[in-house]
Amino acid sequence: MTGLNTPITIVRPPVIEFGPGVVSRLAAWVKARNVRKALVVADGFNAARVDTLDLGVETVVFGEVRPEPDLPNLEKVLELAARSEADLIVGFGGGSAMDLAKLVSVMAGTGQRLQDIVGVGKAARRRVALAQVPTTSGTGSEAGIRALVTDPETQAKLAVESIEMLADIAIVDPALTMTVPPAVTAATGVDAMAHCVEAYTNKKAHPMIDLYALEGVKLVGRYLARAVKDGSDVEARAGLSLASLYGGFCLGPVNTAGGHALAYPLGTRWHIAHGAANALIFPHVLAFNLPAATEKTGHVLSALGLPEANAVQDVFGSTHDYCASLGIEMRLSKLGVPENDLETMADDAFAIRRLLDNNPRDLARTDILSIYRAAY
Known part of the structure; x- marks a missing residue:
C-alpha cells in the first residue's frame, strides 16, 4: 500500500453535472461551445431516446453499441464518424457506449489506428469535444481516461489510456437510470x-x-x-x-x-x-x-x-x-x-x-x- 508521501495524479472532467434532471443542462453547454454537429454513440435502447438529450444541434446517432464492444463495433462507428464530420461526440449509455465514444473522439480525423494508441499516453490531441452521459450506475467511465475494446481474434481486451479521452463534461443524471431493470x-x-x-x-x-x-x-x-x-x-x-x-x-x-x-x-x-x-x-x-x-x-x-x-x-x-x-x-x-x-x-x-x-x-x-x- 502507498502512503501520503507517494506522488499521485488525479484528473476529473472540468465540468460534472450531478443530480436528477441535470440532463437538461447539456443543451446550454452545447450552445456555449458553438457545436455545429453531434455524433451520439449509444446502444439500441438509448438510441431510441436520444431526444432526451435535447442537444439543439444537428445530431447523427450510432445506435449499435454492443455489450463488451469489439474491434468491428469500433470500426463501424468510426466509419460513421468520418462521414458525419461531427465536432461533438456524446457517449450515451453504459460503459460500452462511453468507452467507444472516448476512442472515436481521439481517432476520428487523426489518422491513428487502434494499434497505434493501445497503451498509455499514445493518443493524438483530440480535435472534437466529448460529452459523457451515463445511463447505468456501474462503470464510472464518464470520469475516466481509459477505454477497453475486445479483439475478437485473441479474445483479449485492448486497453487505451490517455488524458485526451477525458470528457469535457459529464452529465450524471440518476433519472436516466430509472428504466434499468x-x-x-x-x-x-x-x-x-x-x-x-x-x-x-x-x-x-x-x-x-x-x-x-x-x-x-x-x-x-x-x-x-x-x-x-x-x-x-x-x-x-x-x-x-x-x-x-x-x-x-x-x-x-x-x-x-x-x-x-x-x-x-x-x-x-x-x-x-x-x-x-x-x-x-x-x-x-x-x-x-x-x-x-x-x-x-x-x-x-x-x-x-x-x-x-x-x-x-x-x-x-x-x-x-x-x-x-x-x-x-x-x-x-x-x-x-x-x-x-x-x-x-x-x-x-x-x-x-x-x-x-x-x-x-x-x-x-x-x-x-x-x-x-x-x-x-
Whole structure:
C-alpha cells in the first residue's frame, strides 16, 4: 500500500453535472461551445431516446453499441464518424457506449489506428469535444481516461489510456437510470462497488483515493438493495450514480486488480455482462485477499453493513450471500460457461498483468483456476 508521501495524479472532467434532471443542462453547454454537429454513440435502447438529450444541434446517432464492444463495433462507428464530420461526440449509455465514444473522439480525423494508441499516453490531441452521459450506475467511465475494446481474434481486451479521452463534461443524471431493470441494477451496482473495493485494497492504494473508494462502498451498501427492490426510488438511484462516479475516480490513479482480471475472460470468451461477471467473482477475490488486506477488508464489510469476519470462509460467505440476495447468479455453470474452458480462462486471466500486479496478494495461475472451479 502507498502512503501520503507517494506522488499521485488525479484528473476529473472540468465540468460534472450531478443530480436528477441535470440532463437538461447539456443543451446550454452545447450552445456555449458553438457545436455545429453531434455524433451520439449509444446502444439500441438509448438510441431510441436520444431526444432526451435535447442537444439543439444537428445530431447523427450510432445506435449499435454492443455489450463488451469489439474491434468491428469500433470500426463501424468510426466509419460513421468520418462521414458525419461531427465536432461533438456524446457517449450515451453504459460503459460500452462511453468507452467507444472516448476512442472515436481521439481517432476520428487523426489518422491513428487502434494499434497505434493501445497503451498509455499514445493518443493524438483530440480535435472534437466529448460529452459523457451515463445511463447505468456501474462503470464510472464518464470520469475516466481509459477505454477497453475486445479483439475478437485473441479474445483479449485492448486497453487505451490517455488524458485526451477525458470528457469535457459529464452529465450524471440518476433519472436516466430509472428504466434499468433489477438484474442489471444489481450487477452494475456491484461492479461500481468492485471498482471501489479493488482500488481500496490495491497495492497502489492511496489516501487521496481511499476516501472516494470507501464512500463508494458505503453508498452501495446503503442504496443498492433499495434500488433493486424499487427502481423508481430516486434517492437510491442517486446514491448508486454517485457510487459509480466515485468508482470512476478510483480507476485513473489506482485502477482495479485481481477481481477484474478474473472477470474479463467471462465477458470476452462467453459474453457475460461485465457487471454480472464482476459480481460473481467479487466474493472469491475479496476472501482470497484477506490475509494481505485484513484491516481494509473489515472496513469493506462494515461499509456494506455486513458482520465482522476474520476468517476467509466467513468473508466469502457473507459477501456471496449479499450478492446472491440481490438476485445475481453466482455460478459459472448457470451462465453457460463450459467446465472444460476453465483452464483457458485461467490462462487468459493470468496474462492480464496490468491488473494482477496491483492485487494485494499474488494470484498464481493455480489460484485463479481454483477460484474459477469454486465459482463453477
